[in-house]
Amino acid sequence: MPTTSFLPLPAILALAVLLAATPAKAADACDKHLKMTCTNCHPLKVACEQIGNHPNELKEILSRMRLNGAELSRSDIEAMATCMSQPSEAAKAACGK
């Protein structure tokens, strides 16, 4: 055993706690809309298949959903395009990924 490790154990533990506590539950536009708005008209799966797609394509799809009757503001569409393309932890969680 080397006497000097790269990180002291307390630091590793603190990091582990931090990582475990971080994103998963951070709510964003995807958390709200994927679970509530998008499921009004079709199964969540239809929306979830677009996760990771390019933001511009997502904006097109989301704008079409607005024409279909989805209650999405322009800023909702921007926010959704961002969190779906990343995809955010909340988006992945909403889609069970």
Ligand code: HEC
């Ligand atoms: C008011 C009803 C309605 C709501 C709300 C709605 N959709 Fe749709 N969606 C549709 C209809 C109708 C279609 C099939 C026709 C079409 O593709 O436009 C569709 C199809 C889709 C498709 C498949 C078409 C493609 O090009 O891949 C995706 C993806 C999609 N919706 C995503 C979403 C997302 C994400 C949301 C939530 C932000 C959402 N939808 C909310 C009505 C809706």
